[in-house]
Amino acid sequence: MGKKLTARKEDYSKWxxxxxxxxxxxxxxxxxxxxxxxxxxxxxxxxxxAELDRMFKESGHQNAYFPLFVPKSLxxxxxxxxxxxxxxxxxxxxxxxxxxxxxxxxxxxxPEAKLEEELIVRPTSEAIIWNTYKGWIQSYRDLPILIxxxxxxxxxxxxxxxxxxTAEFLWQEGHTAHATKAEAIGEAELMNxxxxxxxxxxMAIPVxxxxxxxxxxxxxxxxxxxxxxxxxxxxxxxxxxxxxxxxNFAKAFDVKFASxxxxxxxxxxxxxxxxxRLVGALIMTHSDDNGLVLPPSLAPIQVVIVPxxxxxxxxxQISEVxxxxxxxxxxxxxxxxxxxxxxxxxxxxxxxxxxxxVPVRLAIGPKDLEKGNVELARRDTxxxxxxxxxxxxxxxxxxxxxxxxxxxSRAKNYRDEHISKVDSFDEFKEVLKTKGGFLSAHxxxxxxxxxxxxxxxxxxxxxxxxxxxxxxxxxxxxxKPSQQRVLFAKAY
Amino acid sequence: MGKKLTARKEDYSKWxxxxxxxxxxxxxxxxxxxxxxxxxxxxxxxxxxAELDRMFKESGHQNAYFPLFVPKSLxxxxxxxxxxxxxxxxxxxxxxxxxxxxxxxxxxxxPEAKLEEELIVRPTSEAIIWNTYKGWIQSYRDLPILIxxxxxxxxxxxxxxxxxxTAEFLWQEGHTAHATKAEAIGEAELMNxxxxxxxxxxMAIPVxxxxxxxxxxxxxxxxxxxxxxxxxxxxxxxxxxxxxxxxNFAKAFDVKFASxxxxxxxxxxxxxxxxxRLVGALIMTHSDDNGLVLPPSLAPIQVVIVPxxxxxxxxxQISEVxxxxxxxxxxxxxxxxxxxxxxxxxxxxxxxxxxxxVPVRLAIGPKDLEKGNVELARRDTxxxxxxxxxxxxxxxxxxxxxxxxxxxSRAKNYRDEHISKVDSFDEFKEVLKTKGGFLSAHxxxxxxxxxxxxxxxxxxxxxxxxxxxxxxxxxxxxxKPSQQRVLFAKAY
Numbered sequence: 010m011g012k013k014l015t016a017r018k019e020d021y022s023k024w025x026x027x028x029x030x031x032x033x034x035x036x037x038x039x040x041x042x043x044x045x046x047x048x049x050x051x052x053x054x055x056x057x058x059a060e061l062d063r064m065f066k067e068s069g070h071q072n073a074y075f076p077l078f079v080p081k082s083l084x085x086x087x088x089x090x091x092x093x094x095x096x097x098x099x100x101x102x103x104x105x106x107x108x109x110x111x112x113x114x115x116x117x118x119x120p121e122a123k124l125e126e127e128l129i130v131r132p133t134s135e136a137i138i139w140n141t142y143k144g145w146i147q148s149y150r151d152l153p154i155l156i157x158x159x160x161x162x163x164x165x166x167x168x169x170x171x172x173x174x175t176a177e178f179l180w181q182e183g184h185t186a187h188a189t190k191a192e193a194i195g196e197a198e199l200m201n202x203x204x205x206x207x208x209x210x211x212m213a214i215p216v217x218x219x220x221x222x223x224x225x226x227x228x229x230x231x232x233x234x235x236x237x238x239x240x241x242x243x244x245x246x247x248x249x250x251x252x253x254x255x256x257n258f259a260k261a262f263d264v265k266f267a268s269x270x271x272x273x274x275x276x277x278x279x280x281x282x283x284x285x286r287l288v289g290a291l292i293m294t295h296s297d298d299n300g301l302v303l304p305p306s307l308a309p310i311q312v313v314i315v316p317x318x319x320x321x322x323x324x325x326q327i328s329e330v331x332x333x334x335x336x337x338x339x340x341x342x343x344x345x346x347x348x349x350x351x352x353x354x355x356x357x358x359x360x361x362x363x364x365x366x367v368p369v370r371l372a373i374g375p376k377d378l379e380k381g382n383v384e385l386a387r388r389d390t391x392x393x394x395x396x397x398x399x400x401x402x403x404x405x406x407x408x409x410x411x412x413x414x415x416x417x418s419r420a421k422n423y424r425d426e427h428i429s430k431v432d433s434f435d436e437f438k439e440v441l442k443t444k445g446g447f448l449s450a451h452x453x454x455x456x457x458x459x460x461x462x463x464x465x466x467x468x469x470x471x472x473x474x475x476x477x478x479x480x481x482x483x484x485x486x487x488x489k490p491s492q493q494r495v496l497f498a499k500a501y
Numbered sequence: 502m503g504k505k506l507t508a509r510k511e512d513y514s515k516w517x518x519x520x521x522x523x524x525x526x527x528x529x530x531x532x533x534x535x536x537x538x539x540x541x542x543x544x545x546x547x548x549x550x551a552e553l554d555r556m557f558k559e560s561g562h563q564n565a566y567f568p569l570f571v572p573k574s575l576x577x578x579x580x581x582x583x584x585x586x587x588x589x590x591x592x593x594x595x596x597x598x599x600x601x602x603x604x605x606x607x608x609x610x611x612p613e614a615k616l617e618e619e620l621i622v623r624p625t626s627e628a629i630i631w632n633t634y635k636g637w638i639q640s641y642r643d644l645p646i647l648i649x650x651x652x653x654x655x656x657x658x659x660x661x662x663x664x665x666x667t668a669e670f671l672w673q674e675g676h677t678a679h680a681t682k683a684e685a686i687g688e689a690e691l692m693n694x695x696x697x698x699x700x701x702x703x704m705a706i707p708v709x710x711x712x713x714x715x716x717x718x719x720x721x722x723x724x725x726x727x728x729x730x731x732x733x734x735x736x737x738x739x740x741x742x743x744x745x746x747x748x749n750f751a752k753a754f755d756v757k758f759a760s761x762x763x764x765x766x767x768x769x770x771x772x773x774x775x776x777x778r779l780v781g782a783l784i785m786t787h788s789d790d791n792g793l794v795l796p797p798s799l800a801p802i803q804v805v806i807v808p809x810x811x812x813x814x815x816x817x818q819i820s821e822v823x824x825x826x827x828x829x830x831x832x833x834x835x836x837x838x839x840x841x842x843x844x845x846x847x848x849x850x851x852x853x854x855x856x857x858x859v860p861v862r863l864a865i866g867p868k869d870l871e872k873g874n875v876e877l878a879r880r881d882t883x884x885x886x887x888x889x890x891x892x893x894x895x896x897x898x899x900x901x902x903x904x905x906x907x908x909x910s911r912a913k914n915y916r917d918e919h920i921s922k923v924d925s926f927d928e929f930k931e932v933l934k935t936k937g938g939f940l941s942a943h944x945x946x947x948x949x950x951x952x953x954x955x956x957x958x959x960x961x962x963x964x965x966x967x968x969x970x971x972x973x974x975x976x977x978x979x980x981k982p983s984q985q986r987v988l989f990a991k992a993y
Contacts, residue, residue, distance in 0.1 A: 051564050051565045078535060081598070084608070095599065099620070100596070102592065104592070116587055130622075137530065
């Protein structure tokens with residue numbers, strides 16, 4: 010707690026960083042680009058994990074765990090994937106330290122403990138996993154393999170930002186193996202749909218589903234499916250991706266199976282992942298100048314009760330009411346914190362829980378006690394009302410749904426207002442500059458055009474929409490024919 | 502599945518390795534000393550995690566996440582800890598690969614991408630965490646900090662074994678900060694007790710609580726509390742440790758707080774952890790020559806139902822009964838798999854579920870259908886009985902508790918029979934050789950004696966018991982006075 014956050018209008022990026030740190034979500038560490046996820050931030054991630062894990066298991070997936078390290082020879086086996094990640098990977102070269110002969114209090118890398126083959130800290134696990142699957146797959150009876158892993162990965166990014174882009178981050182990565190191309194494509198689409206459902210229903214963040222252009226595709230994928238969300242500053246954020254990998258990894262690692270017909274065929278693959286980056290999307294979708302705003306589904310504390318009192322007698326009376334409300338709410342499945350600490354004043358507590366995005370705050374003072382009332386404040390609307398102690402449990406329980414829905418529809422209205430059809434490159438540049446958001450434009454399908462537009466505007470193709478009508482037209486840049494509009498935006 | 506396991510009597514170590522691989526728990530990977538935890542093994546670990554996590558949270562702890570890497574300068578800050586782990590740590594020295602100029606298809610470490618300061622892959626996180634706590638702690642109001650982390654750690658062990666000793670392993674590590682010595686000691690003891698409760702009640706493994714001798718203490722700890730279990734081959738296994746770290750890390754990282762009285766004091770610390778090693782303990786406590794034996798609390802599948810049939814009509818009739826039993830068991834909180842695959846024969850399935858330790862197997866054939874019966878087989882006792890379909894749900898539900906208790910008491914009887922009081926060094930050597938297990942012996946309290954005994958017998962002091970009567974006597978090796986017996990054993 011302490012001073013107010015920088016206003017979003019003033020400096021959105023500064024506001025974001027201050028919010029993450031002041032709301033106790035995360036902070037930078039002594040390791041360049043790596044963050045510490047603090048308990049409050051981690052509790053939000055745990056809620057996301059639990060829900061995703063449930064959805065994965067219900068759709069037939071199992072968890073497993075593969076090594077942190079990838080031997081260089083495996084890392085380079087799938088050419089495009091290796092090329093895509095080589096520029097940003099942490100490399101283990103030694104396995105021992107020894108006392109510095111020049112200074113007994115220091116340690117140095119022991120030159121005699123050099124590894125024969127360098128180990129790459131996984132930036133993603135396709136290589137190590139497909140090398141393992143090779144031993145698991147002989148026949149069609151061994152397929153499909155539907156595995157997910159919760160893990161840390163490392164990508165040596167040069168410019169990092171808490172949650173959005175960190176050298177180490179936490180994620181889940183699914184890796185599946187299938188007998189047919191159609192089944193693998195079905196899996197990649199299914200997981201993209203599951204991500205969309207999770208992000209929309211659980212995180213209250215509206216997304217658009219699509220596929221990536223070749224430039225933006227995952228290194229080693231044949232097709233990348235994605236969901237994209239729009240942040241408050243008009244920039245897009247990729248909220249999840251699901252890749253159809255074709256037979257690329259099966260060929261690189263020589264993974265074949267005997268089909269029902271007795272033929273030896275290469276296996277078809279997918280991979281899919283979401284990461285702690287989603288916490289950044291959560292912040293930049295719902296929060297305001299007062300701090301974090303959390304949808305009830307993700308709030309570690311859904312309701313906080315603060316007593317306003319003078320003296321122990323008054324506190325005892327208020328506590329009786331507060332504890333009664335708390336236990337009724339808990340019985341209704343609502344998580345409640347009763348904060349009766351005497352080390353902090355009510356005003357400090359109000360500001361703190363506002364900063365931390367607790368959806369509902371109840372305050373009980375002497376007058377409320379007299380009249381049988383409670384003051385109820387909603388974090389999403391910043392509104393207050395006085396309700397009777399009798400009604401409060403029913404009202405708060407109902408608010409859990411109301412707030413969740415309100416946050417989603419507010420974000421969806423904003424997003425929908427920021428999808429602009431543009432039909433000339435001048436218009437493209439003008440709208441991007443003045444309004445931001447998604448630009449729905451025709452594109453000739455070439456990487457050259459996409460790069461030319463990116464060089465001139467910093468906007469990239471976020472996705473080629475899967476849903477909606479597909480009208481033909483002319484590329485906004487080259488004038489060449491186009492089969493459908495795609496969505497451009499500046500992106501995180 | 503496939504051929505039988507090597508018998509335990511023949512080669513215990515070989516039996517263990519075959520069991521781990523054949524029961525689909527884990528396997529070695531392409532990375533030296535690192536394992537792949539397969540879905541069935543990981544499901545057991547997930548059950549352990551869920552229960553431990555619940556116990557940690559109920560005792561006031563929160564989860565957080567700290568970086569995978571420790572800069573060398575932080576790593577070496579606490580001298581004893583650094584010394585203890587320097588010989589086995591993986592070191593990241595570079596952050597980029599580039600194309601090999603001599604062979605375009607290969608990658609090499611880019612010499613220009615050398616880190617200014619090497620990064621150690623965490624073997625344990627005291628250093629990075631206490632460097633972080635420094636920023637979190639100013640006053641007594643900031644204390645205690647009660648944080649746990651679920652993470653992977655790396656120790657470059659030269660001789661590795663699946664689950665028991667791997668270069669990378671999964672664990673949880675608690676790191677707490679306190680205002681007083683007494684409070685920190687209380688926390689270290691509390692967590693050791695929580696571990697004991699978990700391992701005994703949930704894993705059905707009896708343990709003895711104690712403290713470690715100086716030789717066996719965690720590097721950087723003032724006192725190490727531990728729980729020790731006894732494996733079927735007479736060797737001990739450390740099942741969990743909890744360390745009172747004194748002010749060692751607070752001093753190394755200059756972490757002070759203003760006390761209530763306004764004095765600046767160093768903070769008191771604890772750390773505690775259990776790891777995937779516990780899966781090894783689970784295997785070597787309960788399993789037999791037919792494979793894994795799981796206590797119901799940890800079994801991913803508690804009951805399997807196998808139909809024995811000829812033709813679709815019979816299968817349909819059996820399935821009706823099986824699904825009815827399955828749904829009633831599920832309603833009673835029992836996890837059930839109905840395995841009606843037609844790709845495998847019943848005998849194959851029986852052997853497979855036996856190998857994988859499923860606690861109860863139900864089989865339904867045409868005769869059972871006729872008579873309204875089910876064949877019930879217990880994995881722990883390898884007994885079979887015929888029960889009526891009417892009674893089966895009640896019987897199986899009851900068996901969940903019965904089997905859990907039976908496994909615990911069987912292991913406890915074995916353990917108790919293998920604690921031998923020895924009063925001379927000849928007796929010590931004789932019992933160790935012929936019977937193994939724990940040797941309860943007097944010890945003079947010196948590291949010299951402990952080392953001398955270890956050199957001659959490979960037995961170490963597993964613990965100095967906390968509970969039980971403490972009689973004085975004479976050291977079994979030196980004849981010098983001793984305050985209480987301690988437990989020696991060969992250990993994993």
